[in-house]
Amino acid sequence: MPDPLPEPADSPSTLSAEEEGARAAASLAAVAADIRARGERAGGPAKDVLEAQAFMAEDPTLSEDVTGRLATGKTAERAVFEAFAGFRDMLIGMGGYMGERATDLDDVSQRVVAHLLGVPAPGVPSPDSPFVLVARDLAPADTALLDLDKVLALITSEGGPTSHTAILARDKGIVAVVGVEPAVNLKDGDPVIVDAATGTVTLSPSDEELAAANAAIEARGSAIAAPTGPGALADGTMIPLLANLGSAAAAAGAVEKGAEGVGLFRTEFLFLDAKSAPTVEEQKAHYVAVLQAFPGKKVVVRVLDAGADKPLTFLNDAPEENPALGLRGLRALRAHEQILRDQLTALAQADAETESDLWVMAPMVSTVEESRYFTNLAHELGLKTAGVMVEVPSSALLADRILADADFASIGTNDLTQYTLAADRLLGSVAPFQDPWHPSVLRLVGEVGAAGAALGKPVGICGEAAADPQLAVVLVGLGATTLSMSPAALADVRAELLKFTLDQARAFATVALAASSAAEARAAVHAASDAILTAPSPTESESNGARS
Ligand code: PEP
Ligand code: MG
Numbered sequence: 001m002p003d004p005l006p007e008p009a010d011s012p013s014t015l016s017a018e019e020e021g022a023r024a025a026a027s028l029a030a031v032a033a034d035i036r037a038r039g040e041r042a043g044g045p046a047k048d049v050l051e052a053q054a055f056m057a058e059d060p061t062l063s064e065d066v067t068g069r070l071a072t073g074k075t076a077e078r079a080v081f082e083a084f085a086g087f088r089d090m091l092i093g094m095g096g097y098m099g100e101r102a103t104d105l106d107d108v109s110q111r112v113v114a115h116l117l118g119v120p121a122p123g124v125p126s127p128d129s130p131f132v133l134v135a136r137d138l139a140p141a142d143t144a145l146l147d148l149d150k151v152l153a154l155i156t157s158e159g160g161p162t163s164h165t166a167i168l169a170r171d172k173g174i175v176a177v178v179g180v181e182p183a184v185n186l187k188d189g190d191p192v193i194v195d196a197a198t199g200t201v202t203l204s205p206s207d208e209e210l211a212a213a214n215a216a217i218e219a220r221g222s223a224i225a226a227p228t229g230p231g232a233l234a235d236g237t238m239i240p241l242l243a244n245l246g247s248a249a250a251a252a253g254a255v256e257k258g259a260e261g262v263g264l265f266r267t268e269f270l271f272l273d274a275k276s277a278p279t280v281e282e283q284k285a286h287y288v289a290v291l292q293a294f295p296g297k298k299v300v301v302r303v304l305d306a307g308a309d310k311p312l313t314f315l316n317d318a319p320e321e322n323p324a325l326g327l328r329g330l331r332a333l334r335a336h337e338q339i340l341r342d343q344l345t346a347l348a349q350a351d352a353e354t355e356s357d358l359w360v361m362a363p364m365v366s367t368v369e370e371s372r373y374f375t376n377l378a379h380e381l382g383l384k385t386a387g388v389m390v391e392v393p394s395s396a397l398l399a400d401r402i403l404a405d406a407d408f409a410s411i412g413t414n415d416l417t418q419y420t421l422a423a424d425r426l427l428g429s430v431a432p433f434q435d436p437w438h439p440s441v442l443r444l445v446g447e448v449g450a451a452g453a454a455l456g457k458p459v460g461i462c463g464e465a466a467a468d469p470q471l472a473v474v475l476v477g478l479g480a481t482t483l484s485m486s487p488a489a490l491a492d493v494r495a496e497l498l499k500f501t502l503d504q505a506r507a508f509a510t511v512a513l514a515a516s517s518a519a520e521a522r523a524a525v526h527a528a529s530d531a532i533l534t535a536p537s538p539t540e541s542e543s544n545g546a547r548s
Contacts, residue, residue, distance in 0.1 A: 007081060011078075027116045062083055133146070177194055190204065241484075262484070283343060300359040360387075392416070400450075417436045437468075469493050
């Protein structure tokens with residue numbers, strides 16, 4: 001994706017003010033038309049946002065300002081840049097909602113200057129053939145609008161592997177590899193190989209590498225075509241495989257891929273652009289839609305998880321120096337209890353109108369008291385099954401006390417890893433620390449698994465770790481009773497679980513816990529699973545014995 005354009009030079013124009021005026025007017029009109037056309041194509045709320053942006057390019061006060069600057073001998077590029085910058089400063093000065101429109105104005109300014117210069121406009125390009133989108137970073141709103149038929153994969157040079165850009169992309173079924181710093185050097189048209197399974201990108205691949213990648217794509221085609229069915233281990237132990245969803249629209253795709261229910265419905269993605277808290281009615285419609293897609297099945301809905309990279313202005317818009325450690329998740333909801341009550345009420349009403357098995361859970365619970373507060377309130381408002389996410393080490397360490405009251409726990413390994421290893425999940429420079437294979441994270445998962453087993457309470461995993469097939473087996477060995485993941489990962493995890501028994505999964509967990517680093521844990525489990533898969537079966541060894 002193109003970088004922002006540099007500021008146009010303030011050197012005198014060689015054209016007349018009238019000629020520059022005609023250029024500026026033509027570019028402003030072309031950009032307004034282009035933005036409006038994009039809005040028509042996107043539809044929904046994006047249409048209104050883009051319509052408002054088109055009006056910015058058509059604002060008569062702005063074009064008067066440009067004309068005034070052209071009269072002093074400036075180029076159209078410079079006059080447009082300065083005029084927009086003036087309006088931008090004015091909006092910022094007004095603050096609040098108007099201040100937030102400043103970035104929209106910057107975007108229009110960049111597009112007009114790009115049009116004048118005859119260079120591609122910044123933003124997501126839209127070539128005619130499918131492509132791999134490379135960007136420094138992508139806002140969740142841009143990610144949500146990506147064209148699934150065109151974008152084969154998304155690579156960003158910034159951001160961590162569990163940033164919400166990556167999660168939203170996966171929710172749409174787009175492969176996303178983030179935090180690939182050398183990707184900034186890629187030029188338009190350079191070939192790349194993106195391996196979704198390992199999260200790696202090969203820049204400038206050789207012919208051999210390209211041939212191997214194409215062969216792997218063919219082989220994977222047959223794995224995806226393998227029959228779907230309930231998740232189970234080789235000994236018949238059932239491990240329900242559930243989907244992580246961010247919208248009701250993604251439900252059909254998840255059902256198609258064999259999701260046995262929903263293990264995490266991220267409700268905040270429904271309201272990322274909302275300026276005020278959604279009403280009970282508005283929310284209920286979304287919840288009914290997702291519940292109807294899973295009749296008779298379990299659907300775990302998480303109440304709003306605002307904060308850090310998912311700001312919801314109506315819940316907490318106070319600037320914080322460390323938002324990941326701030327008033328987020330359940331803490332923010334508790335500070336606005338009516339919003340939490342409304343959401344639980346909407347969920348209870350949706351549950352009453354549908355056939356599925358609705359469970360609710362709270363994000364970012366860090367104390368036993370918070371857990372009790374949430375589960376009591378949810379029960380009081382008519383929800384049958386109320387649990388908590390274990391995303392903070394304190395909750396994992398006191399899981400026995402939390403599960404004494406809560407109906408279930410669901411481990412969010414993305415945040416649990418971020419908080420255990422003190423590595424911001426959005427920061428590319430610390431991305432190597434964001435590895436859920438780290439034995440410290442696995443030990444915490446084991447604490448929750450043991451507490452769940454002792455108290456007979458379900459323990460799910462809903463972080464991205466569940467989507468790593470080999471790690472999924474380890475998590476089951478540590479006591480996970482269900483696994484929830486991006487629907488695209490279901491087939492591979494299902495196939496891997498079928499290869500091992502519960503005893504073998506537990507043996508892998510022991511091996512991983514004994515390691516001193518994530519890399520060691522991964523390598524040790526890999527070796528242990530290879531040893532099982534390549535060992536001769538009892539019948540084979542008997543017949544070998546008979547021959548010798
Ligand atoms: C997690 O933290 O693992 C999780 C599932 O929640 P989110 O990624 O939405 O923060
Ligand atoms: Mg989380």
